[in-house]
Amino acid sequence: MRLTRAGEYGIRCVQHLARHGKGTLVSRKEIAVRTDVPPHFLAKIAQQLARAGIIEIQQGANGGYRLLRDPSEITLLAVIEAIIGEISLNDCVGRPESCHNSPLCTVHRVWNKANQQLRATLQEADFATLAKEDPCCLTPFPETAGHNGPIGKK
Amino acid sequence: MRLTRAGEYGIRCVQHLARHGKGTLVSRKEIAVRTDVPPHFLAKIAQQLARAGIIEIQQGANGGYRLLRDPSEITLLAVIEAIIGEISLNDCVGRPESCHNSPLCTVHRVWNKANQQLRATLQEADFATLAKEDPCCLTPFPETAGHNGPIGKK
DNA sequence: CGATATAAGACTAAAAACATCTTATATATC
DNA sequence: GATATATAAGATGTTTTTAGTCTTATATCG
Numbered sequence: 495m496r497l498t499r500a501g502e503y504g505i506r507c508v509q510h511l512a513r514h515g516k517g518t519l520v521s522r523k524e525i526a527v528r529t530d531v532p533p534h535f536l537a538k539i540a541q542q543l544a545r546a547g548i549i550e551i552q553q554g555a556n557g558g559y560r561l562l563r564d565p566s567e568i569t570l571l572a573v574i575e576a577i578i579g580e581i582s583l584n585d586c587v588g589r590p591e592s593c594h595n596s597p598l599c600t601v602h603r604v605w606n607k608a609n610q611q612l613r614a615t616l617q618e619a620d621f622a623t624l625a626k627e628d629p630c631c632l633t634p635f636p637e638t639a640g641h642n643g644p645i646g647k648k
Numbered sequence: 649m650r651l652t653r654a655g656e657y658g659i660r661c662v663q664h665l666a667r668h669g670k671g672t673l674v675s676r677k678e679i680a681v682r683t684d685v686p687p688h689f690l691a692k693i694a695q696q697l698a699r700a701g702i703i704e705i706q707q708g709a710n711g712g713y714r715l716l717r718d719p720s721e722i723t724l725l726a727v728i729e730a731i732i733g734e735i736s737l738n739d740c741v742g743r744p745e746s747c748h749n750s751p752l753c754t755v756h757r758v759w760n761k762a763n764q765q766l767r768a769t770l771q772e773a774d775f776a777t778l779a780k781e782d783p784c785c786l787t788p789f790p791e792t793a794g795h796n797g798p799i800g801k802k
Numbered sequence: 803c804g805a806t807a808t809a810a811g812a813c814t815a816a817a818a819a820c821a822t823c824t825t826a827t828a829t830a831t832c
Numbered sequence: 833g834a835t836a837t838a839t840a841a842g843a844t845g846t847t848t849t850t851a852g853t854c855t856t857a858t859a860t861c862g
Contacts, residue, residue, distance in 0.1 A: 497649055497738045497759075499851065505755060522808070535852055537808065554860025555806045570758060583766075584651045600778045601659060604724060605651075608769040612737075615762040624754045653820065676839070688822055691839065708829025709837045 495583070497574065503531045504539050504577040505570065508548065512565035512621040521558040539577060546576035566622035571613055581616075583609045649737070651728065657685045658693050658731040659724065665703065666719035666775040675712040693731060700730035720776035725767055735770075737763045 506529035514520055522540065526533040540559055543549045548568060549559045561568070575581060584605040660683035668674055676694065680687040694713055697703045702722060703713045715722070729735060738759040 495649060495651060495655075495732060495735055495737065498849090501649075502738070509755070532852060534854075537810090538852095541809075551808070552860085553808050553858070555808095556861065557807045557859080559808095570755070578649060581649055583649065584656070601663070601724070601773075604769065604773045604778075608766050611765050611769060612762050615758065615765060619755075619758040624758075652818090686821060689820075692821095692841085695840075705839070706829085707827070707839050709839095710830065711828080711838045713839095 498578055500535070500539055501574050501578050503529070503535065504543060504573050506531060507536060507539060507543065507559075508561070508568060508573050508621060509624070511549065511559060511561045512568070512625055514561075516561045516564045519552060519556075519558045519560045521556075525559065542577050543573070546572065548572065548576060564622065565625065566620050568621045569617045570619040570621075570624075571616035574616060581609065581613055583612065652732055654689070654693055655728050655732050657683070657689065658697060658727050660685060661690060661693060661697065661713075662702065662715070662722060662727050662775060663778070665713060665715045666722070666779055668715075670715045670718045673706060673710075673712045673714045675710070679713065696731050697727070700726065702726065702730060718776065719779065720774050722775045723771045724773040724775075724778075725770035728770060735763065735767055737766070 507525055510525050510529050511518070511520055522533060522536055525531070526536045529536075531539075540549060540551060543559075544551050547562060550562050551557070551559055571581075584602070661679055664679050664683050665672070665674055676687060676690055679685070680690045683690075685693075694703060694705060697713075698705045701716060704716050705711070705713055725735075738756070
């Protein structure tokens with residue numbers, strides 16, 4: 495009952511892009527290095543984010559990823575569900591024979607409530623707010639302070 | 649991000665015992681058959697429930713399990729966490745270097761909120777209430793209607 | 803065109819979940 | 833007390849999911 499690594503990586507990726515703002519192209523390599531995600535794994539995650547309409551992928555030399563929406567319009571829920579699918583805490587709790595197709599089952603109802611709450615909480619959190627309030631992730635970037643990071647590299 | 653089978657089985661087990669009431673001895677076999685749980689798997693789950701003080705195990709011939717507490721005092725949360733450990737939706741979301749030990753991270757805070765909500769919701773649900781409200785799991789038992797079920801068997 | 807970057811999905815490895823099996827121990831009944 | 837029966841406890845095996853890598857293809861810049 496935990497978020498998968500892929501889900502966490504997706505959040506890191508969008509978080510990083512959000513700091514650059516909507517529309518800014520950031521190389522996969524930079525994101526991978528800065529967020530500590532295996533590059534090839536990031537590629538797969540990025541494809542899912544792209545399919546969900548959250549980012550756009552630019553191929554070719556000097557390619558990379560860019561946010562399609564403003565960080566304020568991207569929620570934690572959207573990012574997570576783009577990657578792991580719709581959150582579902584329980585398949586069906588209760589005896590299959592009696593409850594499998596019955597949303598009337600009380601245990602089932604508790605899970606549904608919990609599930610809705612969880613999704614609501616994650617939907618309330620957008621990346622603009624997350625970045626604004628966050629005291630621990632606001633390290634400045636190389637390009638604002640000169641150019642010596644892994645971006646140019648050569 | 650789903651409840652494990654073991655967790656679900658634990659709920660079924662307690663649910664079944666709850667219908668018999670606190671203190672009533674029910675054989676593992678009956679529970680396994682009636683809740684559609686593999687007997688050996690149930691044994692393992694029962695041991696965890698016993699360690700958590702929810703049920704008591706009686707060994708030997710005509711042994712079985714019995715509830716130690718009144719169903720009204722047993723919550724979904726207690727049963728689930730007895731089996732899968734304390735619910736933790738995220739280990740730590742955010743970059744490990746910057747946020748791993750920082751509960752200040754906003755993303756982290758969202759997860760903590762979601763986690764608390766989830767646990768609270770599951771804690772509100774006790775098995776007496778669950779059974780009372782439940783229209784789909786209230787089939788009568790053999791021993792109230794005579795004796796022909798798998799209990800005696802011979 | 804060639805260098806470089808990502809696309810897409812096949813493939814592998816590791817971990818977790820799920821389930822069973824074996825040996826030991828406890829208890830009721832005879 | 834011996835025997836049959838039921839669970840204890842954990843070793844073992846299987847399957848599924850997660851995590852990560854690799855390869856071939858494609859797109860873009862210079």
